[in-house]
Amino acid sequence: MPVPGASPDRPPTPLPPGFRFGVGSAAYAVEGAVAQDGRGPSIWDTFAAQPGRIADGSTGVIAADHYHRHGEDVELLERLGVGGYRLSLSWSRIQPDGAGAVNPAGLDFYDRLLDDLLAQGIAPMVTLYHWDLPQALEDDGGWLNRATIEHFAAYAALVGERFSDRVEHWIPVNEPNIATVLGYGSGRHAPGRTLLFDAMPVAHHLMLAHGRAAIALRDAGASSVGCANHHAPMWPASDDEADVGATKLFDALWNGMFLEPMLLGRYPVDLQPLVEPDLHEGDLATIRQPLDFYGVSYDGPMKIGATAEDSEYPFERCELLGYPLTESGRSVVPDALREWLVVLRARFRAALPPILITECGAAYSVSPDEHGVVDDQERIDFLQGHLQAVSAAAQRGVDVRGFYAGSLLDSFEWSAGLSRRSGLVHVDHDTQARTPKRSFEWYAALIAAQTRSVG
Secondary structure, eight states, X not given: OOOTTOBTTBOSOOOOTTOEEEEEOOHHHHOOOTTSTTOOOBHHHHHHTSTTSSTTSOOTTTTTOHHHHHHHHHHHHHHHXXXXXXXXXXXXXXXXXXXXXXXXXXXXXXXXXXXXXXXXXXXXXXXXXXXXXXXXXXXXXXXXXXXXXXXXXXXXXXXXXXXXXXOSEEEEEBOHHHHHIIIIISOSSTTOOOOGGGGXXXXXXXXXXXXXXXHHHHHTTOSOBOOBEEOOOEEESSSSHHHHHHHHHHHIIIIIHHHHHHHHSSOOGGGHHHHGXXXXXXXXXHHXXXXXXXXXXXXXXXXXXXXXXTXXXXXXXXXXTTSOBOTTSOBOOXXXXXXXXXXXXXXXXXXXXXXXXXXXXXXXXXXXXXXXXXXXXXXXXXXXXXXHHHHXXXXXXXXXXXXXXXXXXXXXXXXXXXXXXXXXXXXXXXXXXXXXXXXXXXXXXXHHHHHHHHO
């Protein structure tokens, strides 16, 4: 629902002085050109080509054609007025096999993109890994293979040396819980493995990859290294002891498994037995690298209940009634973001660096009307509500310094393919024509108003 009293002329403030408004994207979701200029295949190329994997049968072969249209897209960013743009690098565009030979054309593409952003006064936030592992590394075991960490550290050193003079913030690994659970646990994402709890080594290896990359980036001159962890408040289905216990376990798996090692240098006690077989001496110290910011990616709370003893999992996701839904079925509960941020600060205090909301957005598919207007009021309400939640958390003392809306363009939405639209800009998937939506104009006006209010 709309936030009372909020409008582009009167933003959902107070927000801290210097608060960064940004927007983001992911390489495989927007770039296309998957077999051009020396790029090698990634696990998402392989996964999307398998029948039945993607809801609408689409692939990222073209996606939003950002590889060829990045100049136009940077102009849209300049028009939007954002101070920051979050992008990811395609590992296989830079190293086609994930190791060894470097593809000069891939590095040149990102040189041009970073330079174009800076020319418009837009600070890049760069993610090294947004789920698109080079297929050659997956063929050798992927994130189940500890050797992948070494390749990732070398890749981080390579791109850090090339780009660190132009990148404001670095994120080594995007949302490692989703990469683990959906990619290797349930098989809903690439590479499509269904290992259930046997996917735990993946989680640990991704945490190690984060730590090793943070070290390599700083050695290459990076000034700000953080993370982007997907978090969700966990609400038990009832007060029953079984539901509460199941919620506690899932909270440890979804939130604590990735939060505690980074900030405290330990895994949740309940999960320690699952991690110990893969835990080597010094691993936790490697994971717990100093963070210049803690990135929170958010789309809603989760309601969790217990399952029968013979079930595959000891917990299940339950329907959360009484709230509007996004097109992807997520409950829209902006105040849960405030709740999470306040609890996060109260729990970790001095161990918690400044927070950036690294992704917050929703899918609502609306097409241009006869006048070319894309009236996506639901997205405006979503963003407005969540910015109000951030404002409320800041008023409670949470050091939150920025908000990156997701996403700039309608793009390839992973297992949903092109069937969902999460962008501020409508993309005609046949012609690639860009049409800024009403949410784009709203966000631009809000950013301008916020700039005036602190100017």
